[in-house]
Amino acid sequence: MKFERKPMVNWYDPKQLAFTGVKTVLSSVFGNFADRRELQAALDQEIQFYDYSDREEMWLDFISDLGDGFNPTFTLADLLARESLTLRGKPLKRGEVLVMGGDEVYPTPEPIEYNNRLRGPYNAAFPKDENDSNRPDVFAVPGNHDWYDGLTNFLRLFTQKRSLGNWQTQQSRSYFALKLPHDHWLVGIDVQLNADIDYPQICYFREIARQHFTSQSKVILCASEPSWVYKSFDENNESFDRLQFFIDRVLFGKGEAEYEEKNKSLEVIAILTGDLHHYARYETSKGKEHPCQLITAGGGGAFMHPTHTLKKEIESLKGQPAALKKVFPSKGDSVKLSFLNLIFPYFSLTMLFFFGIFHTFTTWILQSNVESPESIMEKMAGLDLLDGDISAFFGVIISGISHHPAALFLNLLLFMGILLFTDTKSGRKNLNYIAGAIHGGLHLMNFYFLLWLFSFTNLGTLGMGVNNPGQVLLFMAEMILVGGIISGILFGVYLSFSVLVLKNHITEASSSYRWEGYKNFLRLSISGEGVTIYPIGLKKVVRNWKNTGTEENPKFEGGPISYELIEDPIVIKNEKIS
Template structure:
């Protein structure tokens, strides 16, 4: 347990430091080369999900059922917390972890307090700039343990999908932390793979996917989700979590580069969950908040405000997306985002 002591040196990543850029570039190149020839997702699919029972015993979260479903469907309501793009410096990560750890939050515009989620979902890029045991420890595990070192039963659980930064060590550190059914501060990890399916109350499901460094969805993952789909009823609604907002990238870059598309999302929606409704697409990767919706209430949400540096919401026009999705809300608001760019004139003095 870390207590409330902050590590001596864990600042945010100096992205414009030439040495940092060089180190990151080398690791990205290596992981990209090896990722093309070795897919860790296939290896992890061979590991029995209950192999850690003897190690962690009763402290481990309960395993899924025979089809790999984690069942939270009892009751009529359930609270989920979602955090994406975190682990970029101790202070910012702790700020997010502090609020996620509170038993209740009073939020402006809501009459009743919001309880801490029974499940915390990490939406990708849990650390920066590249993954390692130490990088996971200092700017991620330590702040969350400091915010919430232990909880009473029933303990909240945590699930995570990897982003590109988590993949830069071939998912070794991610798997050690999130796929070994152990403690993460006051939360318990439960998953055994880098993708998962949660059965929620009132015929809702949360599906977490892993698309390795812009690869296609691997065969074991396809088979897993096909098993899940067979357990669903027609018309069940799905929250689909993915590490990148493909709908935004397809809008901005799709005309010039066919690699930027929504093919993986379309495959899941039309080929696997074809008898259900993907009602919410949820992603991070862009470090701001954007919500697009259709007149029918379908949602595409980018929520990458987990503590990493801020991305602007102005610039390329993403007001309207394919299939009738329109921008409903953005944070920072577009006008505020434009004002913040004036601070770039002080870049040499502020980026230290």
Template sequence: YPSAAYAEYENRCKGPYQAALPVPPPEQPTLFAVPGNHDWYDGLTAFLRLFVRSRDRNFGGWGTGQSRSYFAVELPAGWWLLGVDDQSGSYLDDPQLAYFDEVARQLGPESKIIIAAPAPTWVKAADHPTAYDSIDYFIRTIIDPTGAKVRLLLSGDLHHYARYTGTDRQLITCGGGGAYLYPTHKLPERLEVPPRDTLARKASRARPYDLAARYPDAARSRRYSWGIFARLPLRNPGFTTLLGTLHTLLMLAMAGATANWTDATGQRLFSVPLVAMALVTVAAAVLFAQPPNASGKRHVRHWILGVSHGVAHVALAAAGTWAWLALPFYDWPWPLPAAAAVVLYGPVIGLVSSQLVAAYLLVAGSFGVNVNELFAGQGIEDAKSFLRLRIDPDGTLTIYPIGVDRVARDWQVNRDQSPTASWLTPKTPLTPRLAEPPVTLH
């Protein structure tokens, strides 16, 4: 991701577009953007500078055509594309509602609507019933009174492709350009949108939607999850070092308490520092397992898994202490034992504890807990996806979900030096394919 900083947006967002299309062709394509959660880190300052306030109205070879963080574009054959900004899951503000009220004056029963939203709240509402409230309010109060039909909801945010189908519309997540792959094997097979237990004072009638397609498929996504054991320490050496440091400190506290117990009364076994460190370890594991706004019976599994994870780390520290005390280093004059622990024990326990975290993530992921961390910790770059949409003269909308199983690892300067040619090309040609057969809407 780009952080909300000018340099990061230039290098990681605008830069790749410019490398792909350095000079605009005679018919310059227009780019519209909906801000996501990372765009809100700086209050949309960088987003507005690039897409809204830019004087040259140029983003690489694309032109920018919006004047706000939301937009409405009239497409051929009665189709409309509405980009909605729900302020990172917060609400639709009054200026935005007033803008779309004006747009709604141009809509009628023959209008067909595509809504581009920052996040697939129809999926997130399965765990957070209020997540879909803003989009539902928008459809219910702005679109429905015009008689227009919302035929398609599009979003990114979750880094995969998934399509839910219902009697009235399609719900598509296509965030396959994200920094790492997000799993598909834990997606709900059926959704009710909006959920019946929403806290909204008013809501549309709940309708069922079935999971019709996903990319990568569930079997491949499940295989990816097992890669956490190898990828977690390799891709996250700093995290492994942190675990090794914490476990070394916990072992030294246990070793010191055990020595006091061996030499004296036994009451020093649970010394204050040791108890504090053990409690902090368990508490950190519980907090790691908790989703935002966790409460109620819905999140009991998070508590159980979090406590179990913390206790497992304390047990690992106890086992490590027992093994360390069996070695001769502990009898050396102080501070040699501590130095030996840092040099010898730390790296080993760091790797072992990283495998414990990997095992926890794999088990927790099977219960739908820390699923994001299970894949974020691996940083899987493959299985990219994006959409192409085509509107035929007769008004048929065809959706082409395109997947790239393996991304380019090596790049070379493009020999084609024409102005619109990309600066770089992959050394091994990409092999895009359809993630599922084309989907048609009328």
């Protein structure tokens, strides 16, 4: 199929921010009135699971957060499409089932975005073959970005028996249950934009757990976010409680004696998720059960999230402690990459111009004469801050904004916008607000200092008239370029300080430089011996892809792709622990 190769989403493009923000608000509001999950259940009342249990051994792939820039998305799709990958001398077969763990497209789930950022790359990497009798299946859990249109286009792609390249969609709802060999199950749940799990979905999984799970069943749970990590960031985060409710009440039947007795020996051996775009594995303490592997594997194509902000130990299921075992990228590499925010203007030219134009517009309002024949620029030009005219400088500012309410409004808008940008959900709330207030104050100081500097230079040193067209153009160029660059640097310094010292703003501080590297996915082997999880990572993605086919039937060549095991295979043996 024909599609356009897209770059990584620029999250600091003001137009993109505004569009995504509107989508988020609308989906949150209307999602509460028209829950697509309930409509799915009304149209598909059959409680069915997908049975792959007739095999002695089965391979399964898990990938999440994938439909972003072409280079990382296609690089991962190319690996997933290969018949096998050889790691440490062992061939790992392509998954007979591909599970996508959320956020299948960025930034919003428009049909054109699904086509350009997901369907196109995956079709090109693994073209549909009608003669292939062993086409792998694909199942998908929706993430928050899939929900921004109320799940409309997600359902069209994944619940109507369509093809995604040579992968075949099978599910009829946005959640599903797969029966795997040797009494293993994979359960994929849909939590709509952090909402409660809907009643039809609870009924669906309760029926399967009640009728088909046994005391020997082992469950791999797929969710759209690492709620255990978010709980460690913010104790008021409720997503972890919803996950615990699902495990206790739906899988284990807590509160119903017969149901609970039957499933009391059931084990949740792993929870797989994305949403944070890195690899991180926590492991619960050993007890009478296998340790539960809590794995975040959100490296399917979107920008990389830092790992140095993760805590070494967190509270997990049933109050058990869970220890951090492995991260990718390493914490050291994560810290180094975070310093890229210091060159924020290089990555976000649109924000540079936004700040510069905002400052220019504010100056234009302040320039209008109200109480004095002199404009604010002429007053500023008569001051010499290096000679100690500090009090006069602030007097001019106060006089200016007191006679120009619109300028005062813009000053407050800039300050409050930056203050409200502060991440107060992670770390110490009061300290974060103080940092945000200082950040906002620095932007205002920067504006008024530059207003003085350019007035002093243009009108005083260069002797240009305030209304001289050349001076006006020069001032606009100075404020847009220099003002924008310095404001961008201030913004980048704040992001670097936040993510490195305060350990917050993890998304804002990593989406800024949109790092394509450090991608990952999981390949699982399910056999009579148990489950083996192979975390596969690559530090760099291929960027030299060339289309050697046609626009309608593209075929991309490039590489090579250098991939590796992030850590030793995680083995969960199929045996009871006494």
